[in-house]
Amino acid sequence: MTSNFLILRPEVPHLAIDRETTEDWGDDNRLNELANQRSGERYNLAIQAAASNRTAICYDMGGNPQTVDHLAIARADLLQASVVDALVLRGSDSSFNAPTSVSGLAAWFDANQGITLSSAAVTTWADRTGSYSATQGTSANMPLQSRFDNKENLILQSNALQASAWTKTRSSVSPNVTTDPIDGSSTIDVIVDDSSASTTHYIIPASGLTLKPSTSYRFSCYAKHNGRNIALRFDNAWSGNPYAYFNLQTGAVSAVGSGVSATIEDVGGGFYRASATCTTSASPGTAYPSVYLVSGTTNQSYTGDGVSGAYVGRIQFHDASASSDFVETASVAEIRGINGNRCIRFDGSNDYLSANSIGSAFSGTDKAISIFMAFRSNAASATIASMGRSSSATPQMRWHQDGAYVFATTDDAAASKSQSAGTSGYSAAVWSHVSSGTAASDYINGTLIGSSGYDVDLGARTLDRFTIGALGTNSYSAYSAVDVAEIIVYNRAVTSDERQSIEAYLASKYTSTPLVVDYDFKPNCGVNGDDYINLFATSDEYRYFWFEAWSTSNKFAHSKLYIGQSVDLGETIDSISCKKPVDANDSFESDSGAVDLSKGKDSLYRISVNFKGVTNDQIVEFSEKISSVADIRKGVFLCTTTNHQILDGKKTIYARLVRSLYSERFKDDYNALFAEFEELPA
Structure with missing residues (x-):
């Protein structure tokens, strides 16, 4: 520009x-x-x-x-x-x-639709064909539905520190004692130390967080001095339990531990937003991001007086790649979506969904099948989906990652086979599996990971255990920390062109x-x-x-x-411009090359350009830019980069070109161009 x-x-x-x-x-x-x-x-x-x-x-x-x-x-x-x-x-x-444009669609699970929640957890994920549902009847095993945007907060009760989700260690919390500096509500709590001597005073999540290895996370809160400063500590999932100290009187970061970056931002009313970022270890334990009270600048082990503390609210903990905009949590976490779409988050502890009746689409001698999955793993090893039998402990099909992307199967002769390739990670991916019934090909983001001699003959076995987020046979295991966004199943082997079209659909949405x-x-x-x-x-x-x-x-x-596309006129319009009504007798008083914008009667706006001592090529170039919109009768947008007085304080008007002309009435002194636009109703 x-x-x-x-x-x-x-x-x-x-x-x-x-x-x-x-x-x-x-x-x-x-x-x-x-x-x-x-x-x-x-x-x-x-x-x-x-x-x-x-x-x-x-x-x-x-x-x-x-x-x-x-x-x-x-x-x-x-x-x-x-x-x-x-x-x-x-x-x-x-x-x-x-997906409906390709024949043979058997099931289509899309996390943007068909979700039934109970206490914010997923009980039913209905497929869009109306034929199948993935369900979970036990509350402890229910996954969560994400947001569609990129906001995230993994800390529970982020604005209710008195709740049981927070353990108070040699400290107490009084809720809603002062005003939130952002929205003016009385939702900020105060953390107060007790009188214990020479020790720490802090609040810590009652339940820890399972985090991805070698991944950067951001921890923040809004805080105000009430006799104490604060420290944000990264406990258990990081080497050395790193920390960041914040001075709430001077608005400064007092000290940080190894591998920690920290900022503090004045948000008004004596409040600061304190933020710290740190990367988890290669094998992180359960994480407990904690808020410590601090005496002085860096003394977190001190004798409390039972009255001093800090006002704290808007606590947030999230993957550093997520938005830093605060989102409040209650009894469940707020989970970021994938690329502007919702997903279903499985926690890796005990979550799964079962769509067992879909097994009929996989069952039969040499049954052809195609399945597409969009997902994002949150652990080094994760099962996206599996197919098995309730009568056997042996899984028949399993799509999982463990450093690589792996498809494993056991055929009707009890021969176990697998194919793996690529390097799995924590970014969103699209997995395509196309099987003729006796041989299969698997693709990750459109790239083939295996097919040659890939016999997956299941014979006449009846499959009745389709599981998302875990390995399902006659029992459930390998619970996986994974976000599953979409699963599409066809009852035939799709063609190469069809496969690529579905991959394009999923890739555009998720990757x-x-x-x-x-x-x-x-x-x-x-x-x-x-x-x-x-x-x-x-x-x-x-x-x-x-x-x-x-x-x-x-x-x-x-x-x-x-x-x-935008047409850059290549000239600069001033912030005031011409206030005169549009009139054929207007004179030009601006400097060489200046552009005037003026408003006349009947919703007419005029762009007037003075060229003084310039070449004819410049005049022709500007005229061509204007004429490029001459045939667009339904309208264009005239857009300034700042609010403009002539546009009544707006940045744009929606209009169409009604006429343009070139005048040589100033001979060698000025060459003038006019372009008039009529504002249009929406």
Whole structure:
């Protein structure tokens, strides 16, 4: 961006040769171009989603792939009225084929839908075909559903330190004694030491956390001095129990232990946000992130007086790759999603889900099957899913990772076979397994990990134990710390093209970085005017685009949706610009090369450019930039990088070009260009 004034030109969806809503995928939404063309308007995005659901629209640009650098929505306040919480825009070279577009779909488990909760834990995960459900009837074995955004807090009762989730060691907690500096609520607790001599005073989670090895975690809280400073300690899962000391009087980090980085931020009202980051050991034990009271600057072992302490609230502990924005917890953790999608988290202790009736799709002599899984492991060794028999302790099929990705099977002759390849880790991955019934091929993120001589003949055995997150046979074992987002099963061996299309669908959702991820759309839209603009940088051309909106309401709303390229005028418009009405007799008083923006009658806006002593090539270049939007009758966005007076304090207006002309009336002194835009209603 070389200037502060852009014309945002829509390329998608109006150039797309194919526009597909995800109505066939189970979502209830409409794109007016395909449906009722409300009020005769085209290219409107109309959302009517079930609560906590996602709506999506796919665009195919055909043989004319596009490079886009902005997402713009006219009248985004209408979407706000429909309580749209987040927007995601994805691009891909491969088609976003819905699983339903491939024949033979037997089951489709998508953590974004079909979840039944009990006390915030998952009891049922219904597949989208309506044929099967993965269930858990024992509360201790129930996994959790994640958020869709990247926020995370693994500490329970993060704002209720008096709760039993916190053990108070030579300390006490009085709840809700002062005002939260962020939202003004009376939710900040005070931790007070007791009179024990020459010892520590702290609060510690009653239940420890199971963490990934060699992974960076961030620990933070909001705190205010009340006679004591604080320390944040990383206990058990880190070498040497590292720490960070914070001075709540001066707003300084007093000291840190080995391998710890720490910051302190003044958040007002005498409060500071204290944050510390540290990497777990290669074999971490159960973690207990703790808050210690400190006498002086670094003395955590002292004689208490029974009245001194610190105000503490908004405690947060999360994977450092997650958002640092605070999210409050109650009786269960808040878990980050995967790439803007929900997942199901299995804790590695005793969680699992059973979809045993799906075994019929796998059973039979030389039965062909295809299964696709999107997941993220939270441990070095983890079972994503398994297939077995309730009458045998021998697993028949198992998809797991243990340093590598491993598919293991036992055939009808009791011969055990396995195939492994690659280096497994903690990033999201897509696993594809395609079996003819006698031979199988496995792929990780589209790369083959094994197929040659890969006999998986199960004969006539009846399989009745399909388990997610553990190994299921006549008992359950190998409970795994893993996030499972999607499982798709076909009752046949899909073709290579079909496999790649499903992999593209899953990869775009879970492993490819979106062009736009705005988890805070709701408070941002309708601000600085009624339009929403998200500018981003990319140099990639994409054939397929996929727009998603997350909604927590079933209200109907529609707005114009544009994805496209920006036209940089190459000149800078000043912060005030011309206040005169648009008039043919306006004179030019600006400096050489300046751009004026003025507002006239009948919603007309004029861009006026003075060229003094410049070459004709510069005039032609500017004229070409303006003329590039001449045929876009449905509208463009005139966008400034800062709020502009002429735009009534907004950054953008939605308008169309009504005329442009070139004047030589100043001869050698000035060459003037005019471009007039008419503001359009949404």
